[in-house]
Amino acid sequence: MGTLINGIKTEKIMGRSSILKSIKENKPTLISLPEIDVNSFEETINLVEAFKKNVVSVGGSIKELGQIQDLDPEIKNRYPNAKRIFSQISESALGNVQISEQTKPKDLENLDLAILKGVFGVAENGAIWISDEQFSIRILPFITNDLVLILQKKDLCLHMHHAYKIIANRERTFGLFISGPSKTADIEQCLVIGAQGAMSLTIFLV
């Protein structure tokens, strides 16, 4: 049992102070941080082609749109059975689910499709950065049965070092790199697309 010191229980202080003390006593002499020479990872490749290839290899689908007007017909074609749709893309008229201040995460339980904007993509792994700067309910890209992301071709970078430069000055709340649909290989190493998150991920490049 701990006694109170300045309102903080001593047992709480002890865990922290004993750990820090132990580290101080046991850590080695300071070894300096290596510098990352990003040039070592340079490759002259076609970013769009590499990105497309990697999206497919991680189980996603990807299509280049001639014009943004093609978006809705394409989506209707791929997801004909989607009834409850949320869209944050102004060029899409398919959205029929509203998200407001009052919407609770569990209210989205039966969402069939979410159409969101991807901020940028990473060619080396087919990943796209999205964050709650764009969608206020964090569960959205996970709980939706299927997910569509719209991405500008010009918003592609080569690798993760570039990616972290791009998001270095963001408002830090919650964001993620999403690469393909949810998946698992936990049953005898057999890859199954569609685990606990979205069952599919389709990317439209404009």
Add this chain to the structure above:
Amino acid sequence: MKVGLFIPCYINQLYPKVGIATLEVLEKLGVEVYYPTGQTCCGQPLGNSGYEEDAKGACQVFVENFNEYDYIVGPSGSCIHHIKEHFDILEQTEAVINVRKNSYELCEFIVKILGKTNLGASFPYKVGLHKSCHGLRGLKLGSCSERMDAYYSTEEELLKEVKGIELMSLTRKDECCGFGGTFSVFEEAISVKMGKDRIQDHLDNGVEVITGADHSCLMHLDGLLNRNNQPLRVMHIAEILNSCI
């Protein structure tokens, strides 16, 4: 150049042919070879079992026998690796430092120091190369499959020049055979299983003779082959390089 010939203890006692082939190969290459008769063992079996302190005496005997030579050459990657890595437990006198620096596995000595690859050998058989771990990853006799390095193999450089030889490709290029010194008796079940799997890989790929630079691995595989009457034989790379058929 004076070369001290290091004959590992188990080769001395159980596989003298390998020692003889090593000596003959070096002499054919014009090397002045000396064989210090007071040598015993590099101490590896004790080190690997956790008794490196008790091996210090053996290590000292090694240094005393070999420190006068320009190079120390032995037909065993694991023993040479042990000398280079684990003689750090001895006081680092000039003699110890020299011995550690100048010890070479046979293939590495021939290719790197003598700069030779064609020994005029002839061995018209299908041969599978077992890339023993301590030589491969320890002495870096070759690149290994799990690292992203440019491909190279000291043993293959020598074997490629042998007349009539057919070097067969294995499914798993550099998996361990399971000998591991005293591991072979203290973890017998896994050791045997690993050996059996290695042999099967060679059989699956049409190998007639398994070779390598470490006869401890070959001894382990040979023991399994003979028990199971399998149609393969083992030969140390020195014996292949020394053969003219």
Add this chain to the structure above:
Amino acid sequence: MSHAKLAEIFNKDEAKVNWHDKALWYVREKRDTAAHNVEGWEYLRDLASGIKANVLSNLDNYLVEFEKNAQQNGIKVHWASNAEEHNKIVYKILTQNNATKVVKSKSMLTEECHLNPYLESKGIEVIDTDLGERIVQLAKEPPSHIVLPAIHKTKEEIDVLFQEHLGTKPSHGDPQYLTNEARKHLRDKFLKADVAITGVNFAIAETGGFVVCTNEGNADMGVHLSKVHIASMGIEKIIPKEEHLGVFLRLLARSATGQPITTYSSHFNKPAPGNAMHIVIVDNGRTEQLSREDFRSSLSCFRCGACMNTCPIYRRSGGYSYNATIPGPIGSILSPGMDMKKHSSLPFASTLCGSCSNVCPVKINIHEQLYKWRQIITKEQKQPLVKKTILKITGMVLAKPKLYAVLGISVRWMLKYAPRFMVYSKLNAWGKSREFPKVENGNFDQWYKNRKNNG
């Protein structure tokens, strides 16, 4: 039981050993392919190793920096010296939030702390939501691999398990069907949970944030559907700057499964409005490992499992043969430091082939540390008398050339002339499945002497 004994039992079913070995070798091959596709892979490993070396040498300052930044963002930071403290802290947060239902994504640290049985003893329902973890949870088994927890289970075994616990129809182990049924089952749990517990893949000192990586999305499904998020991390999971994630996230999934990145790499910095986020920073023997100069770098491990996939012994003995929360090569250098008596056989469960050290993304010299642990264990743990005596006597003999010559002759004589039943007796492990070498007339010494004498 020692690793050798458990491995022997595992090897009685050769078909199962082959299946297990091939499954993990396949993952190793996928890793190789992924690594080949990265320009500068070996340089990435050098960087990761160097960053972690810096971290360990400045760990206290980074942890304090992390705490300050995390707190500024509304994350509550707790510190636990050991497993017991960790469990108590987690339970306290649960009671403060009137929580009785918990969903948990993969966290080897919570396995290490035995969190589930502790919470369950207090009447809390804990559902492991990673599919592999859920499978072993239903089977009442521990995970056998840190990344692929159910790698030891066939799909038929999983089918039977799901029939019993999830009410599925028999499907001959159809992975698609079973995964879909698990999705429905777990979704129900996510929607009803009060609190979500996750692990931490990387915690960033510079920002006070942390990253959780999954393929299934189960960590996020848990966290964003509940009001309270508890993240458990070992002290060593800290990295200095967010830009370092570029190095670590490029290495992690490729090393673990051969994917270029996990499906979800979720970056948590602030709790959602109205929600609470807690981090529990855990020591549990790590500062002690930090004091061990030879073994300190084992703390660089970020639990990718690559060493297990490449290890020829792990593949042929299975995770349970190690009898440790973290098995395989990395487990064999971490566990003796925590309980040397229990884990004394682990550093010997290796041929020291060195493959593990080469696949380790942070370049831990695992095989060298295994060798070093052996030297310590033989001194500090009672060794079998026969083994100890034979080795010590051998050491003495090898130091005396004349004695060695006598030993050599005796061994050769024994092998050549002793009757088979004596040489291949039960006492002689070599001879159980292998023949001894055929002994020639004379050893090398004698041949050389003769040659010298004959000019």
